[in-house]
Amino acid sequence: MTNEIYIILDLIGTFVFAVSGAVAARQRGLDVFGIFAIAFTTACGGGIIRDLCIGAIPPTGLTHLPYLLTALAAAVISMAFYSWVNILNHPVLIFDAVGLSVFAIAGTRKVLAFGFNYEMAILLGITTAVGGGVLRDVLLGRVPVILRREIYASAAMVGAAIVVFGSHMSYDINITSAIALFICFGMRFMGLHYHWNLPTFGIRKK
Protein backbone atom coordinates (compact mmCIF):
# COMPACT_ATOMS: atom_id res chain seq x y z
CA MET A 1 0.00 0.00 0.00
CA THR A 2 2.62 2.52 1.12
CA ASN A 3 4.89 1.41 -1.69
CA GLU A 4 2.18 1.91 -4.27
CA ILE A 5 1.66 5.46 -3.06
CA TYR A 6 5.36 6.13 -3.56
CA ILE A 7 5.40 4.67 -7.04
CA ILE A 8 2.45 6.87 -8.00
CA LEU A 9 4.03 9.97 -6.42
CA ASP A 10 7.31 9.14 -8.14
CA LEU A 11 5.64 9.01 -11.54
CA ILE A 12 3.76 12.24 -10.78
CA GLY A 13 7.11 13.87 -10.02
CA THR A 14 8.60 12.49 -13.22
CA PHE A 15 5.63 13.74 -15.23
CA VAL A 16 5.66 17.24 -13.80
CA PHE A 17 9.42 17.69 -14.08
CA ALA A 18 9.20 16.53 -17.71
CA VAL A 19 6.43 19.09 -18.33
CA SER A 20 8.63 21.85 -16.93
CA GLY A 21 11.47 20.70 -19.20
CA ALA A 22 9.27 20.48 -22.30
CA VAL A 23 7.73 23.92 -21.72
CA ALA A 24 11.13 25.55 -21.20
CA ALA A 25 12.60 23.79 -24.26
CA ARG A 26 9.68 24.89 -26.42
CA GLN A 27 10.06 28.48 -25.26
CA ARG A 28 13.72 28.34 -26.34
CA GLY A 29 12.73 27.23 -29.81
CA LEU A 30 14.10 23.66 -29.69
CA ASP A 31 12.81 21.14 -32.19
CA VAL A 32 10.59 18.14 -31.33
CA PHE A 33 13.54 15.88 -30.54
CA GLY A 34 15.16 18.56 -28.39
CA ILE A 35 11.92 18.96 -26.45
CA PHE A 36 11.80 15.21 -25.76
CA ALA A 37 15.47 15.20 -24.76
CA ILE A 38 15.12 18.12 -22.34
CA ALA A 39 11.89 16.68 -20.88
CA PHE A 40 13.57 13.34 -20.20
CA THR A 41 16.75 14.94 -18.84
CA THR A 42 14.80 17.20 -16.48
CA ALA A 43 12.75 14.27 -15.19
CA CYS A 44 15.51 11.68 -14.85
CA GLY A 45 18.80 13.60 -14.73
CA GLY A 46 18.93 14.08 -10.97
CA GLY A 47 18.33 10.40 -10.27
CA ILE A 48 20.91 9.33 -12.84
CA ILE A 49 23.61 11.53 -11.26
CA ARG A 50 22.69 10.08 -7.84
CA ASP A 51 22.91 6.51 -9.16
CA LEU A 52 26.33 7.15 -10.74
CA CYS A 53 27.61 8.55 -7.41
CA ILE A 54 26.39 5.56 -5.36
CA GLY A 55 27.50 3.00 -7.96
CA ALA A 56 23.92 1.88 -8.74
CA ILE A 57 24.70 0.65 -12.27
CA PRO A 58 22.61 0.72 -14.41
CA PRO A 59 20.91 3.96 -13.29
CA THR A 60 17.18 3.36 -12.83
CA GLY A 61 16.29 6.36 -14.98
CA LEU A 62 17.95 4.72 -18.00
CA THR A 63 16.48 1.22 -17.65
CA HIS A 64 13.05 1.56 -16.05
CA LEU A 65 10.64 2.04 -18.94
CA PRO A 66 7.82 3.76 -16.98
CA TYR A 67 10.09 6.78 -16.41
CA LEU A 68 10.90 7.16 -20.10
CA LEU A 69 7.29 6.68 -21.15
CA THR A 70 6.02 9.13 -18.52
CA ALA A 71 8.54 11.74 -19.65
CA LEU A 72 7.67 11.26 -23.33
CA ALA A 73 3.93 11.41 -22.56
CA ALA A 74 4.49 14.61 -20.60
CA ALA A 75 6.39 16.12 -23.53
CA VAL A 76 3.65 15.16 -26.01
CA ILE A 77 0.93 16.58 -23.76
CA SER A 78 2.95 19.77 -23.22
CA MET A 79 3.27 20.27 -26.96
CA ALA A 80 -0.34 19.38 -27.77
CA PHE A 81 -1.94 21.41 -24.99
CA TYR A 82 0.59 24.21 -24.68
CA SER A 83 -1.95 26.97 -24.09
CA TRP A 84 -3.59 24.88 -21.35
CA VAL A 85 -0.26 24.36 -19.61
CA ASN A 86 0.07 28.09 -19.22
CA ILE A 87 -3.45 28.39 -17.80
CA LEU A 88 -2.66 25.47 -15.53
CA ASN A 89 0.56 27.17 -14.39
CA HIS A 90 -0.52 27.28 -10.77
CA PRO A 91 -1.54 23.59 -10.51
CA VAL A 92 1.69 22.66 -12.30
CA LEU A 93 3.70 24.49 -9.65
CA ILE A 94 1.86 22.54 -6.98
CA PHE A 95 2.63 19.22 -8.66
CA ASP A 96 6.21 20.39 -9.13
CA ALA A 97 6.40 20.85 -5.36
CA VAL A 98 5.10 17.29 -5.02
CA GLY A 99 7.81 16.07 -7.38
CA LEU A 100 10.50 18.00 -5.52
CA SER A 101 9.46 16.47 -2.21
CA VAL A 102 9.09 12.89 -3.47
CA PHE A 103 12.43 12.97 -5.31
CA ALA A 104 14.26 14.42 -2.31
CA ILE A 105 12.88 11.83 0.11
CA ALA A 106 13.17 8.86 -2.28
CA GLY A 107 16.71 9.88 -3.24
CA THR A 108 17.82 10.18 0.37
CA ARG A 109 16.29 6.78 1.23
CA LYS A 110 18.04 5.10 -1.69
CA VAL A 111 21.46 6.43 -0.64
CA LEU A 112 20.90 5.29 2.95
CA ALA A 113 19.67 1.89 1.72
CA PHE A 114 22.96 1.50 -0.17
CA GLY A 115 24.78 1.95 3.14
CA PHE A 116 26.41 5.35 2.58
CA ASN A 117 26.83 7.98 5.26
CA TYR A 118 24.54 10.84 6.26
CA GLU A 119 26.44 13.58 4.44
CA MET A 120 26.19 11.68 1.17
CA ALA A 121 22.49 10.94 1.76
CA ILE A 122 21.65 14.62 2.24
CA LEU A 123 23.84 15.88 -0.62
CA LEU A 124 22.48 13.30 -3.07
CA GLY A 125 18.91 13.69 -1.79
CA ILE A 126 19.14 17.35 -2.80
CA THR A 127 20.81 16.34 -6.08
CA THR A 128 18.01 13.88 -6.91
CA ALA A 129 15.43 16.62 -6.38
CA VAL A 130 17.12 19.52 -8.15
CA GLY A 131 19.69 17.91 -10.50
CA GLY A 132 17.28 17.52 -13.40
CA GLY A 133 16.23 21.17 -13.20
CA VAL A 134 19.85 22.30 -13.07
CA LEU A 135 20.70 20.22 -16.17
CA ARG A 136 17.62 21.64 -17.94
CA ASP A 137 18.73 25.20 -17.28
CA VAL A 138 22.37 24.57 -18.19
CA LEU A 139 21.35 22.91 -21.48
CA LEU A 140 19.07 25.86 -22.24
CA GLY A 141 21.85 28.35 -21.47
CA ARG A 142 20.34 29.80 -18.28
CA VAL A 143 21.79 30.17 -14.81
CA PRO A 144 19.85 27.47 -12.88
CA VAL A 145 16.75 29.20 -11.56
CA ILE A 146 16.76 27.15 -8.34
CA LEU A 147 20.10 28.67 -7.39
CA ARG A 148 18.86 32.18 -7.94
CA ARG A 149 15.71 32.55 -5.92
CA GLU A 150 13.00 31.05 -3.79
CA ILE A 151 12.71 28.24 -1.31
CA TYR A 152 13.44 25.26 -3.51
CA ALA A 153 16.67 23.35 -2.98
CA SER A 154 16.54 24.40 0.66
CA ALA A 155 13.16 22.62 1.03
CA ALA A 156 14.74 19.51 -0.49
CA MET A 157 17.63 19.82 1.99
CA VAL A 158 15.26 20.01 4.96
CA GLY A 159 13.32 16.99 3.67
CA ALA A 160 16.53 15.00 3.22
CA ALA A 161 17.78 16.02 6.66
CA ILE A 162 14.56 14.83 8.32
CA VAL A 163 14.88 11.41 6.66
CA VAL A 164 18.50 11.16 7.81
CA PHE A 165 17.60 12.24 11.34
CA GLY A 166 14.78 9.67 11.49
CA SER A 167 17.14 6.98 10.22
CA HIS A 168 19.74 7.93 12.84
CA MET A 169 17.09 7.69 15.60
CA SER A 170 15.81 4.40 14.12
CA TYR A 171 12.32 5.80 13.77
CA ASP A 172 9.92 4.03 11.41
CA ILE A 173 11.13 5.01 7.93
CA ASN A 174 7.63 5.33 6.51
CA ILE A 175 6.47 7.70 9.22
CA THR A 176 9.67 9.76 8.92
CA SER A 177 9.29 9.89 5.16
CA ALA A 178 5.68 11.05 5.44
CA ILE A 179 6.70 13.84 7.83
CA ALA A 180 9.65 14.82 5.60
CA LEU A 181 7.40 14.86 2.53
CA PHE A 182 4.85 17.01 4.31
CA ILE A 183 7.40 19.54 5.60
CA CYS A 184 9.36 19.72 2.31
CA PHE A 185 6.14 20.23 0.35
CA GLY A 186 4.87 22.71 2.93
CA MET A 187 8.05 24.81 2.77
CA ARG A 188 7.91 24.94 -1.02
CA PHE A 189 4.16 25.64 -1.03
CA MET A 190 4.44 28.45 1.52
CA GLY A 191 7.41 29.85 -0.38
CA LEU A 192 5.33 29.95 -3.56
CA HIS A 193 2.22 31.28 -1.85
CA TYR A 194 3.89 34.08 0.05
CA HIS A 195 6.66 34.71 -2.51
CA TRP A 196 9.37 33.91 0.01
CA ASN A 197 12.91 34.23 -1.29
CA LEU A 198 16.22 33.41 0.28
CA PRO A 199 18.38 36.48 0.82
CA THR A 200 20.73 37.62 -1.95
CA PHE A 201 23.34 40.35 -2.01
CA GLY A 202 21.93 43.14 -4.14
CA ILE A 203 22.12 43.76 -7.86
CA ARG A 204 23.25 41.12 -10.23
CA LYS A 205 26.41 42.17 -11.99
CA LYS A 206 26.86 40.53 -15.33
Place this chain on the structure above:
Amino acid sequence: MTNEIYIILDLIGTFVFAVSGAVAARQRGLDVFGIFAIAFTTACGGGIIRDLCIGAIPPTGLTHLPYLLTALAAAVISMAFYSWVNILNHPVLIFDAVGLSVFAIAGTRKVLAFGFNYEMAILLGITTAVGGGVLRDVLLGRVPVILRREIYASAAMVGAAIVVFGSHMSYDINITSAIALFICFGMRFMGLHYHWNLPTFGIRKK
Protein backbone atom coordinates in the same frame (compact mmCIF):
# COMPACT_ATOMS: atom_id res chain seq x y z
CA MET B 1 38.41 -7.38 -41.57
CA THR B 2 35.07 -6.08 -40.40
CA ASN B 3 36.65 -5.10 -37.11
CA GLU B 4 39.37 -3.15 -38.83
CA ILE B 5 36.78 -1.16 -40.76
CA TYR B 6 35.11 -0.23 -37.48
CA ILE B 7 38.36 0.84 -35.88
CA ILE B 8 39.10 3.06 -38.86
CA LEU B 9 35.56 4.50 -38.93
CA ASP B 10 35.78 5.07 -35.17
CA LEU B 11 38.99 7.07 -35.53
CA ILE B 12 37.48 9.02 -38.44
CA GLY B 13 34.54 9.89 -36.17
CA THR B 14 36.91 10.91 -33.39
CA PHE B 15 38.94 13.05 -35.77
CA VAL B 16 35.97 14.84 -37.28
CA PHE B 17 34.23 15.48 -33.96
CA ALA B 18 37.53 16.88 -32.63
CA VAL B 19 37.77 19.18 -35.67
CA SER B 20 34.25 20.49 -35.00
CA GLY B 21 35.22 21.14 -31.38
CA ALA B 22 38.49 22.85 -32.27
CA VAL B 23 36.86 25.10 -34.87
CA ALA B 24 34.06 26.13 -32.50
CA ALA B 25 36.54 26.76 -29.66
CA ARG B 26 38.72 28.89 -31.90
CA GLN B 27 35.75 30.95 -33.05
CA ARG B 28 34.97 31.64 -29.37
CA GLY B 29 38.48 32.94 -28.79
CA LEU B 30 39.75 30.15 -26.51
CA ASP B 31 43.49 29.76 -26.07
CA VAL B 32 45.52 26.84 -27.41
CA PHE B 33 44.93 24.69 -24.35
CA GLY B 34 41.20 25.43 -24.43
CA ILE B 35 41.06 24.41 -28.08
CA PHE B 36 42.74 21.09 -27.26
CA ALA B 37 40.41 20.55 -24.31
CA ILE B 38 37.24 21.25 -26.31
CA ALA B 39 38.46 19.11 -29.23
CA PHE B 40 39.10 16.15 -26.93
CA THR B 41 35.83 16.62 -25.02
CA THR B 42 33.79 16.81 -28.23
CA ALA B 43 35.43 13.66 -29.58
CA CYS B 44 35.42 11.52 -26.44
CA GLY B 45 32.78 13.05 -24.12
CA GLY B 46 29.82 11.02 -25.36
CA GLY B 47 31.66 7.72 -25.01
CA ILE B 48 32.93 8.61 -21.54
CA ILE B 49 29.38 9.39 -20.30
CA ARG B 50 28.20 6.08 -21.80
CA ASP B 51 31.01 4.16 -20.11
CA LEU B 52 30.25 5.76 -16.73
CA CYS B 53 26.57 4.76 -17.08
CA ILE B 54 27.35 1.12 -17.92
CA GLY B 55 30.10 0.82 -15.32
CA ALA B 56 32.84 0.34 -17.91
CA ILE B 57 35.66 1.65 -15.70
CA PRO B 58 38.05 3.01 -16.87
CA PRO B 59 36.24 4.75 -19.74
CA THR B 60 37.91 3.88 -23.06
CA GLY B 61 38.13 7.54 -24.05
CA LEU B 62 40.43 8.23 -21.10
CA THR B 63 42.78 5.25 -21.45
CA HIS B 64 42.98 4.42 -25.13
CA LEU B 65 45.83 6.52 -26.50
CA PRO B 66 44.74 6.54 -30.19
CA TYR B 67 41.64 8.57 -29.26
CA LEU B 68 43.67 11.22 -27.45
CA LEU B 69 46.29 11.42 -30.20
CA THR B 70 43.64 11.60 -32.93
CA ALA B 71 41.85 14.40 -31.10
CA LEU B 72 45.09 16.33 -30.55
CA ALA B 73 46.12 15.86 -34.19
CA ALA B 74 42.70 17.10 -35.30
CA ALA B 75 43.09 20.19 -33.10
CA VAL B 76 46.57 20.94 -34.44
CA ILE B 77 45.42 20.54 -38.04
CA SER B 78 42.36 22.72 -37.40
CA MET B 79 44.58 25.47 -36.03
CA ALA B 80 47.23 25.17 -38.75
CA PHE B 81 44.86 24.95 -41.69
CA TYR B 82 41.95 26.98 -40.39
CA SER B 83 41.11 28.67 -43.70
CA TRP B 84 41.08 25.27 -45.43
CA VAL B 85 38.71 23.85 -42.85
CA ASN B 86 36.19 26.50 -43.80
CA ILE B 87 36.58 25.74 -47.50
CA LEU B 88 36.26 22.07 -46.65
CA ASN B 89 33.09 22.75 -44.68
CA HIS B 90 30.97 20.50 -46.85
CA PRO B 91 33.29 17.46 -46.73
CA VAL B 92 33.65 17.96 -42.99
CA LEU B 93 29.89 17.75 -42.59
CA ILE B 94 29.90 14.49 -44.53
CA PHE B 95 32.59 13.02 -42.28
CA ASP B 96 30.69 14.34 -39.28
CA ALA B 97 27.70 12.30 -40.48
CA VAL B 98 30.03 9.28 -40.66
CA GLY B 99 31.15 9.94 -37.08
CA LEU B 100 27.58 10.32 -35.88
CA SER B 101 26.58 7.00 -37.43
CA VAL B 102 29.62 5.04 -36.25
CA PHE B 103 29.40 6.37 -32.69
CA ALA B 104 25.65 5.64 -32.47
CA ILE B 105 26.03 2.07 -33.71
CA ALA B 106 29.23 1.31 -31.76
CA GLY B 107 27.75 2.81 -28.58
CA THR B 108 24.56 0.77 -28.86
CA ARG B 109 26.53 -2.43 -29.48
CA LYS B 110 28.75 -1.82 -26.45
CA VAL B 111 25.75 -1.35 -24.14
CA LEU B 112 24.12 -4.54 -25.47
CA ALA B 113 27.42 -6.41 -25.13
CA PHE B 114 27.50 -5.42 -21.46
CA GLY B 115 24.10 -7.11 -21.07
CA PHE B 116 21.88 -4.09 -20.44
CA ASN B 117 18.34 -3.73 -21.74
CA TYR B 118 17.08 -2.24 -24.99
CA GLU B 119 15.97 1.08 -23.53
CA MET B 120 19.43 1.69 -22.10
CA ALA B 121 21.08 0.63 -25.37
CA ILE B 122 19.08 3.15 -27.40
CA LEU B 123 19.40 6.00 -24.89
CA LEU B 124 23.15 5.52 -24.52
CA GLY B 125 23.62 4.89 -28.25
CA ILE B 126 22.20 8.37 -28.82
CA THR B 127 24.33 9.72 -25.96
CA THR B 128 27.52 8.27 -27.45
CA ALA B 129 26.77 9.97 -30.75
CA VAL B 130 25.64 13.39 -29.56
CA GLY B 131 27.03 13.71 -26.00
CA GLY B 132 30.34 15.18 -27.11
CA GLY B 133 28.65 17.84 -29.22
CA VAL B 134 26.32 18.75 -26.35
CA LEU B 135 29.27 19.13 -23.96
CA ARG B 136 31.10 21.25 -26.56
CA ASP B 137 28.16 23.63 -26.87
CA VAL B 138 27.52 23.82 -23.11
CA LEU B 139 31.21 24.60 -22.48
CA LEU B 140 31.09 27.30 -25.16
CA GLY B 141 27.93 28.81 -23.68
CA ARG B 142 25.55 27.87 -26.49
CA VAL B 143 22.28 25.98 -26.46
CA PRO B 144 23.29 22.62 -28.01
CA VAL B 145 22.78 23.01 -31.74
CA ILE B 146 21.69 19.40 -32.15
CA LEU B 147 18.68 20.04 -29.93
CA ARG B 148 17.63 23.07 -31.94
CA ARG B 149 17.40 21.96 -35.53
CA GLU B 150 17.98 19.38 -38.21
CA ILE B 151 17.93 15.63 -38.41
CA TYR B 152 20.82 14.76 -36.13
CA ALA B 153 20.08 13.05 -32.84
CA SER B 154 17.01 11.53 -34.46
CA ALA B 155 19.22 9.83 -37.04
CA ALA B 156 21.33 8.44 -34.19
CA MET B 157 18.14 7.18 -32.50
CA VAL B 158 17.00 5.37 -35.65
CA GLY B 159 20.45 3.79 -36.04
CA ALA B 160 20.45 2.65 -32.42
CA ALA B 161 16.92 1.28 -32.73
CA ILE B 162 17.86 -0.78 -35.79
CA VAL B 163 20.79 -2.36 -33.94
CA VAL B 164 18.52 -3.17 -30.99
CA PHE B 165 15.84 -4.62 -33.26
CA GLY B 166 18.41 -6.78 -35.04
CA SER B 167 19.77 -7.99 -31.71
CA HIS B 168 16.25 -8.83 -30.53
CA MET B 169 15.61 -10.87 -33.71
CA SER B 170 19.07 -12.49 -33.36
CA TYR B 171 20.08 -11.29 -36.81
CA ASP B 172 23.79 -11.21 -37.62
CA ILE B 173 25.17 -8.22 -35.73
CA ASN B 174 27.54 -7.18 -38.50
CA ILE B 175 24.81 -7.10 -41.14
CA THR B 176 22.45 -5.23 -38.81
CA SER B 177 25.20 -2.75 -37.97
CA ALA B 178 25.94 -2.14 -41.62
CA ILE B 179 22.25 -1.47 -42.35
CA ALA B 180 21.96 0.77 -39.28
CA LEU B 181 25.09 2.69 -40.32
CA PHE B 182 23.77 3.13 -43.82
CA ILE B 183 20.32 4.36 -42.73
CA CYS B 184 21.65 6.65 -39.99
CA PHE B 185 24.17 8.18 -42.37
CA GLY B 186 21.53 8.41 -45.10
CA MET B 187 19.07 10.25 -42.85
CA ARG B 188 21.70 12.73 -41.78
CA PHE B 189 23.00 13.18 -45.33
CA MET B 190 19.51 13.73 -46.77
CA GLY B 191 18.74 16.10 -43.93
CA LEU B 192 21.85 18.14 -44.78
CA HIS B 193 21.31 17.98 -48.52
CA TYR B 194 17.66 19.00 -48.51
CA HIS B 195 17.88 21.20 -45.39
CA TRP B 196 15.36 19.08 -43.56
CA ASN B 197 14.54 20.28 -40.06
CA LEU B 198 12.43 18.77 -37.36
CA PRO B 199 9.38 20.87 -36.53
CA THR B 200 9.65 23.57 -33.88
CA PHE B 201 7.01 25.80 -32.33
CA GLY B 202 7.61 29.26 -33.69
CA ILE B 203 9.72 32.13 -32.42
CA ARG B 204 12.29 31.65 -29.73
CA LYS B 205 11.43 33.65 -26.65
CA LYS B 206 14.41 34.51 -24.52
Place this chain on the structure above:
Amino acid sequence: MTNEIYIILDLIGTFVFAVSGAVAARQRGLDVFGIFAIAFTTACGGGIIRDLCIGAIPPTGLTHLPYLLTALAAAVISMAFYSWVNILNHPVLIFDAVGLSVFAIAGTRKVLAFGFNYEMAILLGITTAVGGGVLRDVLLGRVPVILRREIYASAAMVGAAIVVFGSHMSYDINITSAIALFICFGMRFMGLHYHWNLPTFGIRKK
Protein backbone atom coordinates in the same frame (compact mmCIF):
# COMPACT_ATOMS: atom_id res chain seq x y z
CA MET C 1 54.56 14.45 8.60
CA THR C 2 54.50 14.62 4.80
CA ASN C 3 50.93 13.35 4.85
CA GLU C 4 49.86 16.03 7.27
CA ILE C 5 51.27 18.70 4.99
CA TYR C 6 49.20 17.31 2.13
CA ILE C 7 46.02 17.22 4.19
CA ILE C 8 46.56 20.85 5.15
CA LEU C 9 47.38 21.89 1.57
CA ASP C 10 44.32 19.94 0.36
CA LEU C 11 42.04 21.81 2.73
CA ILE C 12 43.66 25.12 1.74
CA GLY C 13 42.89 24.27 -1.88
CA THR C 14 39.31 23.37 -1.00
CA PHE C 15 38.90 26.60 0.94
CA VAL C 16 40.28 28.84 -1.77
CA PHE C 17 38.36 27.19 -4.59
CA ALA C 18 35.18 27.52 -2.51
CA VAL C 19 35.93 31.22 -2.00
CA SER C 20 36.28 31.69 -5.76
CA GLY C 21 32.94 29.92 -6.27
CA ALA C 22 31.15 31.92 -3.57
CA VAL C 23 32.45 35.25 -4.86
CA ALA C 24 31.45 34.45 -8.46
CA ALA C 25 28.01 33.21 -7.35
CA ARG C 26 27.39 36.33 -5.31
CA GLN C 27 28.38 38.56 -8.23
CA ARG C 28 25.80 36.74 -10.35
CA GLY C 29 23.07 37.48 -7.79
CA LEU C 30 22.49 33.92 -6.54
CA ASP C 31 20.72 33.45 -3.21
CA VAL C 32 22.40 32.12 -0.09
CA PHE C 33 21.71 28.49 -0.94
CA GLY C 34 23.01 28.99 -4.48
CA ILE C 35 26.20 30.52 -3.11
CA PHE C 36 26.76 27.50 -0.87
CA ALA C 37 26.01 25.14 -3.75
CA ILE C 38 28.43 26.85 -6.15
CA ALA C 39 31.14 27.09 -3.47
CA PHE C 40 30.89 23.36 -2.73
CA THR C 41 30.74 22.42 -6.43
CA THR C 42 33.79 24.54 -7.26
CA ALA C 43 35.77 23.02 -4.40
CA CYS C 44 34.76 19.37 -4.79
CA GLY C 45 33.44 19.00 -8.36
CA GLY C 46 36.77 18.14 -9.99
CA GLY C 47 37.56 15.43 -7.47
CA ILE C 48 34.05 13.94 -7.75
CA ILE C 49 34.34 13.65 -11.55
CA ARG C 50 37.77 12.01 -11.12
CA ASP C 51 36.39 9.54 -8.57
CA LEU C 52 33.48 8.60 -10.85
CA CYS C 53 35.92 7.96 -13.71
CA ILE C 54 38.19 5.71 -11.64
CA GLY C 55 35.31 3.90 -9.94
CA ALA C 56 36.18 5.25 -6.48
CA ILE C 57 32.64 4.96 -5.10
CA PRO C 58 31.62 6.81 -2.99
CA PRO C 59 33.47 9.93 -4.20
CA THR C 60 35.54 11.40 -1.35
CA GLY C 61 34.09 14.87 -1.92
CA LEU C 62 30.61 13.60 -1.05
CA THR C 63 31.47 11.60 2.07
CA HIS C 64 34.44 13.28 3.71
CA LEU C 65 32.95 15.87 6.07
CA PRO C 66 36.03 18.19 6.29
CA TYR C 67 35.62 19.09 2.60
CA LEU C 68 31.96 20.04 3.02
CA LEU C 69 32.63 22.01 6.19
CA THR C 70 35.62 23.79 4.67
CA ALA C 71 33.57 24.76 1.61
CA LEU C 72 30.66 26.00 3.75
CA ALA C 73 33.01 27.96 5.99
CA ALA C 74 34.62 29.52 2.94
CA ALA C 75 31.18 30.54 1.62
CA VAL C 76 30.17 32.07 4.96
CA ILE C 77 33.43 33.99 5.23
CA SER C 78 33.11 35.19 1.62
CA MET C 79 29.63 36.52 2.32
CA ALA C 80 30.50 38.07 5.66
CA PHE C 81 33.75 39.71 4.58
CA TYR C 82 33.00 40.36 0.94
CA SER C 83 34.75 43.72 0.78
CA TRP C 84 37.85 42.20 2.36
CA VAL C 85 37.92 39.41 -0.19
CA ASN C 86 38.22 42.01 -2.92
CA ILE C 87 41.06 43.74 -1.13
CA LEU C 88 42.66 40.35 -0.62
CA ASN C 89 42.28 39.52 -4.30
CA HIS C 90 46.00 39.14 -4.81
CA PRO C 91 46.59 36.77 -1.86
CA VAL C 92 43.53 34.79 -2.93
CA LEU C 93 45.05 34.27 -6.36
CA ILE C 94 48.22 33.00 -4.72
CA PHE C 95 46.27 30.51 -2.60
CA ASP C 96 44.28 29.55 -5.70
CA ALA C 97 47.58 28.67 -7.37
CA VAL C 98 48.38 26.54 -4.30
CA GLY C 99 45.01 24.79 -4.66
CA LEU C 100 45.53 24.22 -8.36
CA SER C 101 48.92 22.62 -7.75
CA VAL C 102 47.85 20.45 -4.82
CA PHE C 103 44.72 19.20 -6.59
CA ALA C 104 46.63 18.38 -9.79
CA ILE C 105 49.31 16.43 -7.97
CA ALA C 106 46.96 14.69 -5.51
CA GLY C 107 44.54 13.78 -8.32
CA THR C 108 47.31 12.31 -10.45
CA ARG C 109 48.64 10.28 -7.52
CA LYS C 110 45.19 8.89 -6.71
CA VAL C 111 44.64 7.69 -10.28
CA LEU C 112 48.08 6.04 -10.34
CA ALA C 113 47.42 4.47 -6.93
CA PHE C 114 44.25 2.90 -8.36
CA GLY C 115 46.42 1.24 -11.01
CA PHE C 116 45.29 3.12 -14.11
CA ASN C 117 47.59 4.10 -16.97
CA TYR C 118 49.60 7.28 -17.49
CA GLU C 119 47.21 8.88 -19.98
CA MET C 120 44.33 8.56 -17.53
CA ALA C 121 46.49 9.86 -14.66
CA ILE C 122 47.39 13.03 -16.55
CA LEU C 123 43.89 13.66 -17.96
CA LEU C 124 42.23 13.16 -14.58
CA GLY C 125 44.98 15.06 -12.74
CA ILE C 126 44.08 18.07 -14.88
CA THR C 127 40.37 17.36 -14.33
CA THR C 128 40.82 17.28 -10.56
CA ALA C 129 42.52 20.65 -10.66
CA VAL C 130 40.27 22.50 -13.10
CA GLY C 131 36.98 20.53 -13.12
CA GLY C 132 35.45 22.46 -10.23
CA GLY C 133 36.20 25.80 -11.86
CA VAL C 134 34.73 24.62 -15.15
CA LEU C 135 31.52 23.48 -13.41
CA ARG C 136 31.35 26.83 -11.58
CA ASP C 137 31.56 28.77 -14.82
CA VAL C 138 29.10 26.53 -16.68
CA LEU C 139 26.57 26.82 -13.84
CA LEU C 140 26.99 30.59 -13.87
CA GLY C 141 26.49 30.73 -17.64
CA ARG C 142 30.06 31.69 -18.56
CA VAL C 143 32.56 30.15 -20.93
CA PRO C 144 35.05 28.56 -18.49
CA VAL C 145 37.67 31.20 -17.84
CA ILE C 146 40.47 28.65 -17.59
CA LEU C 147 39.89 27.66 -21.23
CA ARG C 148 40.05 31.23 -22.42
CA ARG C 149 43.29 32.63 -21.14
CA GLU C 150 46.35 32.38 -18.98
CA ILE C 151 48.62 29.63 -17.80
CA TYR C 152 46.23 27.59 -15.68
CA ALA C 153 45.23 24.15 -16.91
CA SER C 154 48.58 23.93 -18.68
CA ALA C 155 50.35 24.33 -15.32
CA ALA C 156 48.19 21.50 -13.95
CA MET C 157 49.13 19.37 -16.95
CA VAL C 158 52.85 19.94 -16.40
CA GLY C 159 52.47 19.07 -12.70
CA ALA C 160 50.56 15.88 -13.54
CA ALA C 161 53.12 14.91 -16.19
CA ILE C 162 56.00 15.31 -13.72
CA VAL C 163 54.29 12.99 -11.23
CA VAL C 164 53.68 10.42 -13.98
CA PHE C 165 57.28 10.67 -15.17
CA GLY C 166 58.57 10.23 -11.62
CA SER C 167 56.32 7.21 -11.16
CA HIS C 168 57.53 5.70 -14.42
CA MET C 169 61.14 6.15 -13.34
CA SER C 170 60.30 4.77 -9.87
CA TYR C 171 61.60 7.91 -8.20
CA ASP C 172 60.49 8.60 -4.63
CA ILE C 173 56.88 9.74 -4.96
CA ASN C 174 57.17 12.37 -2.24
CA ILE C 175 60.18 14.04 -3.82
CA THR C 176 58.57 13.94 -7.26
CA SER C 177 55.37 15.39 -5.86
CA ALA C 178 57.26 18.21 -4.17
CA ILE C 179 59.03 19.07 -7.43
CA ALA C 180 55.76 18.86 -9.39
CA LEU C 181 54.02 21.08 -6.83
CA PHE C 182 56.79 23.62 -6.99
CA ILE C 183 56.89 23.77 -10.79
CA CYS C 184 53.10 23.82 -11.23
CA PHE C 185 52.78 26.59 -8.65
CA GLY C 186 55.73 28.42 -10.19
CA MET C 187 54.25 28.35 -13.68
CA ARG C 188 50.92 29.66 -12.43
CA PHE C 189 52.58 32.29 -10.26
CA MET C 190 54.84 33.53 -13.07
CA GLY C 191 51.84 33.54 -15.41
CA LEU C 192 49.94 35.74 -12.97
CA HIS C 193 52.89 37.97 -12.19
CA TYR C 194 53.92 38.63 -15.77
CA HIS C 195 50.42 38.36 -17.27
CA TRP C 196 51.46 35.47 -19.47
CA ASN C 197 48.72 34.16 -21.70
CA LEU C 198 48.60 31.19 -24.02
CA PRO C 199 48.19 32.19 -27.67
CA THR C 200 44.70 32.60 -29.11
CA PHE C 201 43.55 33.28 -32.65
CA GLY C 202 42.30 36.83 -32.72
CA ILE C 203 38.93 38.34 -31.92
CA ARG C 204 36.22 36.36 -30.22
CA LYS C 205 33.18 36.07 -32.45
CA LYS C 206 29.95 35.58 -30.52
